[in-house]
Amino acid sequence: MIEVGKYNELEILRSTSVGLYLGDEEGNDVLLPNKYCPDKYELGDKLKVFVYRDHEERKVATDIEPKIFLNQFAFLKVSSVSKIGAFLDWGMEKELLVPFSEQRQKMEEDRWYVVKMLIDKETDRLYATNKTDRHISNENIGVELGEKVELLISRETELGFMAIINHAHEGLLYDSDIYQDLRVGEEVTGYIKKIRDDKKIDLSLQPQGYRNFIDQNTERVFTILQENGGFMPYNDKSDPDDIADEFGLSKKAFKKAIGALYKSRMIIISPKGIEEVK
Numbered sequence: 001m002i003e004v005g006k007y008n009e010l011e012i013l014r015s016t017s018v019g020l021y022l023g024d025e026e027g028n029d030v031l032l033p034n035k036y037c038p039d040k041y042e043l044g045d046k047l048k049v050f051v052y053r054d055h056e057e058r059k060v061a062t063d064i065e066p067k068i069f070l071n072q073f074a075f076l077k078v079s080s081v082s083k084i085g086a087f088l089d090w091g092m093e094k095e096l097l098v099p100f101s102e103q104r105q106k107m108e109e110d111r112w113y114v115v116k117m118l119i120d121k122e123t124d125r126l127y128a129t130n131k132t133d134r135h136i137s138n139e140n141i142g143v144e145l146g147e148k149v150e151l152l153i154s155r156e157t158e159l160g161f162m163a164i165i166n167h168a169h170e171g172l173l174y175d176s177d178i179y180q181d182l183r184v185g186e187e188v189t190g191y192i193k194k195i196r197d198d199k200k201i202d203l204s205l206q207p208q209g210y211r212n213f214i215d216q217n218t219e220r221v222f223t224i225l226q227e228n229g230g231f232m233p234y235n236d237k238s239d240p241d242d243i244a245d246e247f248g249l250s251k252k253a254f255k256k257a258i259g260a261l262y263k264s265r266m267i268i269i270s271p272k273g274i275e276e277v278k
Helices: 216-227 240-247 251-263
Strands: 007-015 019-023 029-033 046-053 059-062 073-081 085-089 096-099 112-120 125-129 148-156 160-165 169-174 187-195 201-204 267-270 273-276
Touching: 007 029, 019 046, 029 046, 046 125, 073 148, 096 112, 112 148, 148 169, 160 187, 160 201, 169 187, 216 240, 216 251, 216 273, 240 251, 251 267
Parallel strands: 029 059, 096 125, 169 201
Antiparallel strands: 007 019, 007 046, 019 029, 046 059, 073 085, 073 112, 085 096, 112 125, 148 160, 148 187, 160 169, 187 201, 267 273
């Protein structure tokens, strides 16, 4: 079956004046227009292509990577608004419709929104919804304590940032656990910090083992170090003003933090700076 809204691995069946026809094992085929065809190919080769419906509602294949996939969430910009709804730029020639009935509030042109892409089972057409709450559930939680997960920052609250977990659940990153700039729509890697009895999930941007032996300043230094590729030209000999500018800490607090990281065998300290132990 050739699935709309997803990548499909299909075999090159035949070449025509308009492009290549690709097929699956069930005898279904789809056109890959000339502008998306590889320079070199042979009949029988397998191609990984994304399939969606064009302006005439025909299935069509492309080698363009979309900004969102079926049953996933993304942060997309409204390119235009019409009488039937809002249209999103998702990287394809045909824009993605958000019907008015699927808008939490009236969507505006040039604004960005967190949406989920779905498919109408009757028409096989893709569409998006801004009413994301109905498509997130913590009832049957499919993640475990300490697990590494993918997060989409969905909104800011008084306590911190809410995030969509693995396109399925919702959790909270508390302000006290955040040592980097975050914004709605950003995609980051996180970890399951706690699963509460009421099914609410607490998140962290760091693996949970670290928090057993480092304080907030130490975690702050380690987070910034990781964000900079695991090496930074700072140590206990560095200028206090440079340390304050880079880490937001006094030199005394910085020395204590890197000392704790060194003792925990998480970093190496050298005359050149500090380096994460891989």
